[in-house]
Amino acid sequence: DKNLLKSKFRGSLLGSLLGDCLGSPFEGDVITPGEKLVIQKYFDKLETPDLKGPKRCYTDDTAMMKEVAKTLIDKPEIDYKHMAKLFVKEYFSEPHRGYGQNVVEVFNKLRKTKFEDIYKPAKEQFNGSGSFGNGGAMRIAPVALYFHDNYDAMINVAKQSTEITHTNSLGVHGAVLQCIAVHQALSHDPKTAITPKDFCDELTKKIKVVESENDDGLGLHDQNPYEDKLNFVNYFLGIKCHEELDEEVAQNLGNSIAAYDSVPTAIYSFMRAVQNDIPTVNTDNLFRRTIQYAITLGGDTDTIACMAGAMAGAYLGEEAIDKNMAKQCEGYEMIVDLADKLYAAAVK
Ligand code: R7I
Ligand code: MG
Ligand code: MG
Ligand code: MG
Numbered sequence: 001d002k003n004l005l006k007s008k009f010r011g012s013l014l015g016s017l018l019g020d021c022l023g024s025p026f027e028g029d030v031i032t033p034g035e036k037l038v039i040q041k042y043f044d045k046l047e048t049p050d051l052k053g054p055k056r057c058y059t060d061d062t063a064m065m066k067e068v069a070k071t072l073i074d075k076p077e078i079d080y081k082h083m084a085k086l087f088v089k090e091y092f093s094e095p096h097r098g099y100g101q102n103v104v105e106v107f108n109k110l111r112k113t114k115f116e117d118i119y120k121p122a123k124e125q126f127n128g129s130g131s132f133g134n135g136g137a138m139r140i141a142p143v144a145l146y147f148h149d150n151y152d153a154m155i156n157v158a159k160q161s162t163e164i165t166h167t168n169s170l171g172v173h174g175a176v177l178q179c180i181a182v183h184q185a186l187s188h189d190p191k192t193a194i195t196p197k198d199f200c201d202e203l204t205k206k207i208k209v210v211e212s213e214n215d216d217g218l219g220l221h222d223q224n225p226y227e228d229k230l231n232f233v234n235y236f237l238g239i240k241c242h243e244e245l246d247e248e249v250a251q252n253l254g255n256s257i258a259a260y261d262s263v264p265t266a267i268y269s270f271m272r273a274v275q276n277d278i279p280t281v282n283t284d285n286l287f288r289r290t291i292q293y294a295i296t297l298g299g300d301t302d303t304i305a306c307m308a309g310a311m312a313g314a315y316l317g318e319e320a321i322d323k324n325m326a327k328q329c330e331g332y333e334m335i336v337d338l339a340d341k342l343y344a345a346a347v348k
Pocket of ligand 2: 097099
């Protein structure tokens with residue numbers, strides 16, 4: 001169904017935008033029970049028609065995500081140098097969007113070296129080990145949408161587009177896992193319920209393949225950190241949701257700017273919202289429940305909500321997202337337009 005797929009493209013990019021815009025005021029916070037109530041009221045208010053006041057601003061998550069989408073729209077053969085140039089141009093035109101502290105070095109070096117080797121600056125980060133931040137994962141949704149019918153190409157493009165800024169395998173595999181999760185949500189019929197355990201088991205199977213490619217054959221580096229984290233996600237989903245559990249989740253799954261401590265948490269947030277047993281989040285709307293719950297876990301709230309929102313939006317489509325809430329977000333029309341162009345480029 002073409003209309004459904006088009007709606008899912010919009011849903012996923014808007015999901016990413018709303019998670020970013022609505023989550024960013026809480027970035028870095030530890031969320032107390034009292035604050036969960038504040039967040040509930042904040043979301044209730046966002047559903048008010050024609051709400052006045054300034055828009056909720058997007059941050060680096062959306063700023064980079066839109067440039068990934070533009071690259072795919074502009075250059076169907078995937079030109080990574082073009083992508084690197086768009087990242088740098090976007091950064092220098094609006095540098096105060098809350099970028100990660102170290103990625104700025106990559107942008108400076110790319111510009112200074114005139115994009116001679118677009119992968120070199122990222123490789124030099126952190127004394128040569130590369131960044132494991134979630135900056136690759138936060139912007140990856142357009143890749144999952146564009147390659148909706150070509151899984152192998154999707155994995156390859158997810159890796160290469162991430163490596164422009166993040167080369168640590170934790171950063172790369174985190175982005176790949178996020179991409180796979182959006183892709184899987186996209187292919188799921190919104191009229192059919194998702195079974196969290198099945199969804200996680202399928203993700204586990206897929207990320208295992210990706211992680212095994214890093215094995216050295218000697219048993220020295222054959223850990224599968226994301227596979228292990230997904231087992232934790234399943235474990236936590238088996239426990240009834242309660243306040244203290246949220247704290248344990250934040251501690252054990254993580255809520256930091258490291259991909260390893262945020263992508264599995266975004267998956268958990270979406271799955272927990274699907275299970276619909278969250279005492280501190282009161283809404284019938286699965287999309288809202290997903291991003292609101294992600295935010296109540298604290299820490300890197302804009303990015304975890306952005307990633308969870310991209311999954312929920314890809315599953316449900318645009319219709320599931322409250323229009324009043326969406327219109328509160330800076331760039332709403334721009335993202336809808338971008339989603340339509342990405343759709344046109346992806347299905348021709
Ligand atoms: O990953 P990145 O683009 O940051 C994205 C985050 C999101 O939460 C955005 O919303 C924004 O707030 O930032 O930027 P990087 O600078 O590559 O990584 C982010 C941070 O992760 C770094 O500044 C480090 O603090 C940490 N980090 C590391 N620390 C030690 N060793 C990333 N890689 C390493 C590492 O290898
Ligand atoms: Mg941000
Ligand atoms: Mg392995
Ligand atoms: Mg963030």
